[in-house]
Amino acid sequence: MTATSSVSKGCFVFKSASKKRRKLHKDVDGLLLCGSDDNGRDRFRIYQKLLEKVQLHTEAIQDQLNKKVLDNLVQFIKKYELCYSSDVWRQGASEIPTAALMLGVNVPDHTMTFRSLCSLLQDSVTPFVVSVPAKECTAVKILIQKVVGQLMGRGLSLDEDQEDDTAPHQKTQCSISDLCQWYKTVKKSNMKNEGLHWSLPIVVIFKDFEAFNLQALQDFILICSQYVQELPLIFIFGIATSSSTIQQRLSHSVSSLLCIEVFHSLSCTQHLAAVFDKLILNSQFPFKLSSKVIQVLVGIFLYHDFSVQSFVKGLQLSMSEHFNNQPLSVLCCQKKEAMLCAKMLSQQNVDRIRHLPSFMRYVEAQEPQEQVLLLTSDEHVKEVCQILLKNLHKYHKNYYPILQCLHSLTSLLPKCPLGKQIRELHVSCNEKKVWETEEYDLAMQLLRILAKDELVAALRECAGILKSARSKKIQNVLRQVEDFIVRMEELECPSTEDLPEDDVIFSGNDYKRRTDLFQLQKTLQEKESGRSKKITPFEMLRNEVVQFLDDLVREYLTPAELQPLHEVYYYSSSGVLRQRLNAAPRTSIQAALSHPFYYLQNQALKTRAGTVSSAAPDLCIIYKLHLECGRLINLYDWFEAFVTVSSAAEDKDENSDECGKLDSLKNARFIQAVSEMEFLGFVKSTKQKTDHVARLTWGGC
Known part of the structure; x- marks a missing residue:
């Protein structure tokens, strides 16, 4: 063991006076189910099934x-x-x-x-x-x-x-x-x-x-x-x-x-991409993450440990939080089971559906008579809920294949305007309407200048993706893509002789004469300012393909937040997840030392802001007193202030023997508290002054 310069060594524990938190349901995986919820056990069963699947x-x-x-x-x-x-x-x-x-x-x-x-x-x-x-x-x-x-x-x-x-x-x-x-x-x-x-x-x-x-x-x-x-x-x-x-x-x-x-x-990035394809970008896995939650988990992965296991644990924590805090997560299951659960919704859960922001937007878009039924009839809400859940499942079945096709077409473009990884594109599509962004416009412009072999190869990759989809609409898209591939292969690449005169930049002896950048720029400007060039059959077909892709994006890649009842499947509490996974021990310690009442549940420790309770633990008193000091803290002044605060509630004769014993005891308590402050990293010894310690942190809770 290495020697330390601490005044004393020790470890002390303050036990909480309240034991109410221990009286929760003891479920195997730590899911805290509220006893008042009639679907608590069903939610826990679905959660366990998804956890095993993960x-x-x-x-x-x-x-x-x-x-x-x-x-x-x-x-x-x-x-x-x-x-x-x-x-x-x-x-x-x-x-x-x-x-x-x-x-x-x-x-x-x-x-x-x-x-x-x-x-x-x-x-x-x-x-x-x-x-x-x-x-x-x-x-x-x-x-x-x-x-x-x-x-x-x-x-x-x-x-x-x-x-x-x-x-x-x-x-x-x-x-x-x-x-x-x-x-x-x-x-x-x-x-x-x-x-x-x-x-x-x-x-x-x-x-x-x-x-x-x-x-x-x-x-x-x-x-x-x-x-x-x-x-x-x-x-x-x-x-x-x-x-x-x-x-x-x-x-x-x-x-x-x-x-x-x-x-x-x-590499771990390839491993993460495989996990994304299997657990997140998969319509068969009902639980979903919002774009902000994905950014939190990916941020921890990229900037902390590159651990896929930690990412999966974050996914499992998100599932636990979702099924624990969202009573309607009983519908977060496969399609058939979700339909049965929707038929058996309790009145309390029907009211919860009515209060969902996405459902409220759906109600506002309906006719007045339909609005009255949705707000008054529970049975009608259950029927509409089944329809909306079916639509949500169809949305996911169509969303992921089109997302993969767009990624395969745009991931090889220069500078990857829509992201090199499919998770980046998925986040962009979930945050907002991706077709309204500048990056999307740039990607479409670059697709309009792709060569024939590159475009055919990308379309073949899209066809391979669409073949594994089960949706009827996607199968129609597959037939159109295969038709584009056949039509492109039947086209012959135009030779230089077949091009209009305005399209020929270099020919014959002009090649050597026009090699400098200025002449090239001048030639291109003259070409652009001239008559509109004749569009070749390949360019017409390429524009048709790009327009077809744009229509697919606008139809199928709408943000999930626009879908009614998306709250049932999507976990969006990114702040809670960041707080759970990105631990800030210094902030927690400072909060505990500044407000011991909330941790020890002792009414005697409850004080007004800016005051110090004499009944507080010595470490809390020492911490609050050190906040009033500068960079260097005089140990004697610090001790005098500690004695003044801790003796506020005492009324002893200064000349008595008992008072002398108390002073010795307070001296020992002060040394112990300072050592704990040094152990926690708030102060350290300094060589500038022997009777001073240096403060290491600034600000407090």
């Missing part, structure tokens, strides 16, 4: 994305397994095969990758797989014990006599030589039983290579290199930064003992 899809996406790199690692280990089975090769072996697995800086996601890797290796290659974390291996002795201990617990089955022989080694677990003896025993037994040349490798996985104690890691590699002809060792380094880290951290004498091969996993 978990299954997340794991499937992780396995699918990691499949290639994990398969390559398996082949790498199998290659050296064959080499280790050759006695000739092992006699001349001097290096340990090492795989450098480049996983990226999204460290929270690495755990799932290593879990999948261990399972795959144990199922298909060898049962001798050890995974060691850096935080548990601070010294080489501990590292060896971890490796040897795990391996001896995962050996193949032995006879009873042999198990007794290995028992002492399982108890000691202290050296690589014990591991060698144990491995020879296991090998001899299996060769005798199976009659084969048996030589399974021992795989040691270092999860977080950069975090390992350098000396412990180097010593471990040096020790293992002495047994490379007896133990078929293979190392896997989990690296978050770059492959050069191995050479930078390990000395040349140690790194020369490793035969390193680098493996790259997919």
